[in-house]
Amino acid sequence: MSNIKEYLTNDHRRCDDVFAKMEDKANNKLSDAKELTLEFIADMERHFQREERIVFPEFETKTGMINGPTEMMRQEHSQMRNLMQQLLGAIENDDKDKFFGLSETLMILLQQHNMKEEQMLYTMAQQHLSAEAQRIVEMMDSLVVE
């Protein structure tokens, strides 16, 4: 049976792995990390859009909570998008200290965000949307990133 919580939680862990690879590469030579940074940003963007375009609207329609937790999560997504763009800037300027300053900040922001989602939002989404879970997971699988 498809499970929204499991699906999105696994997505988090996948992004974490790419993040760690990106940092590892940057630690050796910053300019070599550009490809992995772009891969990380693309993976994160796909994950954000799975939430923002599919799960959040379904959740909001079902529960009627429009300006609640989903809105807060969107706000944190925008904070993270901003930091991710700055990562690319640090690579362009070959500024390793800046890169790791940004990556550390992003990591803490990302993980506290993930904790809130995994602990509360996904659990709640799975409960409310269990009947539609199969359809929602399929939609997330076939999402084309805009």
Place this chain on the structure above:
Amino acid sequence: MDFNGLSIDQAPPISGPLRFFITAPLFGIMAGVMLLFSDLASLMSRYSMDAIVIVHLITIGLFGFIMLGALTQMLSVLAGANIPKVKLISSLCHLFLLVGLVFMVFGLQESNSIALEFASLFLGSGFLCLILPMLYAISRVQHFTASVKGMRVSLLFALMIVLMGVYLLYGYSQNNITELHAIVANIHSVWAVFGFAGVLIIGVAFQVLPMFYVAPRFKQFCKKRVVLLISTGLFIWMFLSLYAEEYALYAKLWIVTFFWAFATTVWIKFNKRKRPISDVTVWYWRAASIFLTLGSFLWIFDEFFKHQYIVMVGILIGGGFILSIMLGMLYKIVPFLVWFHLNAEGYMTIPTMNEMINKNLSRAQFVLFIAALIGFVFAFYMPMVLFPSAVAFIVSMMLLEYNVLAPVWIYIQTKKRKPDFDMSSFSMTN
């Protein structure tokens, strides 16, 4: 389910945890200064007034404050639990504990019974006014993770050690030191170290290590059973020390086994972590693993030497393990809170977390702190080491205070100056 924890409007204001973090190193400095003026012989006994005062400046003032400050923040993130009226409650708790601790130090040093009565009143109410609402908030959580369970068990131990502490202090105020007093003091200290602090650290580590360091996850057995097994061990140890002391060693072995296993697991997980970073926080976790291993073995060893090493066990486990983790955590949580609150308020041109605290100063603080701990251990055999170790400890606590204040200063200045490019007019909070 309550979602308030997801909203920054409802999240604890930054002043809540920062108030505790800023005050904590000051008590460390105070403890260090008292060490300078204490006589080594009296420090060797866990029940001397000097030892009790210094220990509590560190346990309540330093790591108690850091733990409570962190819990006001972490409960909403890790557990989705919201402490009712968190701003008011954390301010009150902070004030009561501050006043209570000052009364305690004065009362014990001067044998002033009125000060001690006030101390037990303020410390008791200070702790309870935060612990009880936190337990209430956790009771409303519907989905318990291993970390949330750890936090709940730890807070229950906290509740019991506070009640015991109040009893002990009141005993001193009435000059009524019975045989029961020593028994309660023993349970109070062991439960505080292993039940409150130990279980809290283990519970939080289940979630924090895999997530923040991209380290391998803990095994299901650890997450599901270890906290329960440790708590059972602590209760069995209590009953054995009360009614069959000759067997208490077995319960100690039981407890130590899990803590030593935890220390080893943390070390291995850091070896296997995927993130390459190695900052002062990682050094603190590593140091904590080593000190916990040494302290655990010495606690067992001490049983065969009429408890003459118990103070050394306290230094290794209290300072080396618990305090190391607390200090390492401060280096992450303070800059993050400052960054997060400023960023959420729309300030875009702010330093990253790593730019808020000078790396060399945080390294110097770590080295001095570890040197001081090692010095304190050696002072048992070489009394002249005590003085330089106490000085190293004081300087490390001064550096810690500076390192905590540096990000806070950035927060204040950014809010005051309002940089050219910011979006604070679109802010989500005030």
